[in-house]
Amino acid sequence: MGQDSDIKLLVDGKRLDGRSQFDLRNIRIEAGILHDADGSAFVEWGKNKVICGIYGPRECIPRHEASPYKALVKCRYSMAPFSSLEEHSRSGPSRRSVELSKVIREVFENLIITESFPRTQINIFVDVLQSDGGTRTTCITAAAVALANAGIPMRDMASAVAVGKADDILIADLAKEEDNFGQCDMPVAFSYRKKDILLLQMDGLLTREEIETLLNEAEKASDKVYAKQFDALKKVYESPEENFKM
Amino acid sequence: MNNKRIVLPGERISDKKLFMPNTFVEGEETFAAVIGMVDEEGKYIPLESKYKPLQEDVLVGIVTDIRHAGYSVDINLSSPGFISSKDFRVQLELGDIVSCKAGQVDEIGEVDFSEVKKLPPGKIIHFPPAKIPRLIGRKSSMISLIREHSGGDIVVGNNGYVWISEASNIPLVLKTINIIIRKAHMSGLTDEIAQYLKNQKTGE
Incomplete structure (x- = not known):
């Protein structure tokens, strides 16, 4: 964000990858791809590739963390060492991955009906295999599909998308260059039914009016993401022969 | 699949208050909590769910x-069950398989056992708990069909563990069970499985 460069991010209203202002990248979602996880999903979002596995509700470890009132939601976000060109050369815990694990966890703490499973934990593992800007939104999208695939009771589904500003123009679904050299990046996660905002972060500056426009655009975009999530989950049951397995 | 529609968590399934497993009520309406199907009469059938013990x-x-x-x-719950040696006099060893009936279930889902039986060695497999009714079939039609063709005994636990005796044709049972897992939500499954088992027999 805010790095100086002479790259023109928008030329004649077209972005670097040929999209117009509020277009999303191509999204492909597969559900139920892992044999041993309780639920799983694979999401390809532009050049992002994310795989998610769900375990639980299972015995809470360490025991003393367990709550007698609800299940704990635990999330671990991790980037593969080969996931991007620079920075993330090792996949161990880092400042960034701890933050992302936390924000993803908080999205699902608000959705899962945790009271049904006291003294247990639900693990969400998201692994970024390839990154190109917007991995946290991709991970939330993947985890929502995987949780639905696992049969964990939820009050709503979550769909996430990033919106922002580059070259003084408001855009949706920022790619890596737009994120790095643009003016603002604002990832947002919505619940589908109630349109609750489950995640809202902002890096950069926007005016009040811009935020309003962008939130409306993000809401529209998240509905498109939800349609993809729905199709992926539906496909598991509609064409059981053609299921994709890793 | 026809005239049935898939619902995701959070979708409204009724505008009345229904208190069913795998749903939740908000205001005057009922919503699906897990992925499921709604048929033409508006009946909701969950497709994936976690096992909740019932008496x-x-x-x-x-x-x-x-x-x-x-x-x-281990009974496929988050905490293990306990069989007291006072109630069950047969010596058990690690890895032994038992079948039993659930007695009292308390509010945090812990179960008391009754009618404990030790099962002879066999294969144990996981089966999605939401799909168990399809494996058993109407008046246990499906499971007796499989038993008949496999030549051995099979015990289906509602908790999602299925025990297959060593005497049965295990590969055939596993293949059949895999078809049931993949097609559990489709109609006419018992006929399809009957046909499949018949074909397998003549193929030999």
Whole structure:
């Protein structure tokens, strides 16, 4: 964000990858791809590739963390060492991955009906295999599909998308260059039914009016993401022969 | 699949208050909590769910620990069940398979066992708990069909563990069960499986 460069991010209203202002990248979602996880999903979002596995509700470890009132939601976000060109050369815990694990966890703490499973934990593992800007939104999208695939009771589904500003123009679904050299990046996660905002972060500056426009655009975009999530989950049951397995 | 529609968590399934498993009520409406199907009459059938023990359920468990007063048994719940050696006099060893009936279930889902039986060695497999009714079939039609063709005994636990005796044709049973897992939500499954088993027999 805010790095100086002479790259023109928008030329004649077209972005670097040929999209117009509020277009999303191509999204492909597969559900139920892992044999041993309780639920799983694979999401390809532009050049992002994310795989998610769900375990639980299972015995809470360490025991003393367990709550007698609800299940704990635990999330671990991790980037593969080969996931991007620079920075993330090792996949161990880092400042960034701890933050992302936390924000993803908080999205699902608000959705899962945790009271049904006291003294247990639900693990969400998201692994970024390839990154190109917007991995946290991709991970939330993947985890929502995987949780639905696992049969964990939820009050709503979550769909996430990033919106922002580059070259003084408001855009949706920022790619890596737009994120790095643009003016603002604002990832947002919505619940589908109630349109609750489950995640809202902002890096950069926007005016009040811009935020309003962008939130409306993000809401529209998240509905498109939800349609993809729905199709992926539906496909598991509609064409059981053609299921994709890793 | 026709005239049935898939609902995701959070979708409204009724504008009345229905108190069913795998749903939740908000205001005057009922919503799906897990992925499921709604048929033309508006009936909601969950497709994936976690096992919640109910009284009278048949359970299949694996002995995971021997303690001084009894045995810990894995019954596909987040906490192991406990069989007291006072109630069950047969000596068990680690890895033994038992079948039993669920007695009292308390509010945090812990189960008391009754009618404990030790099962002879066999294969144990996981089966999605939401799809167990399809594996058993109407008046256990499906499971008796499989038993008949496999030549051995099969015990289906409502908790999602299925025990297959060593005497049965295990590869055939596994293949059949895999078809049931993939097609559990489709109609006419018992006929399809009957046809499949018949074909397998003539193929031999």
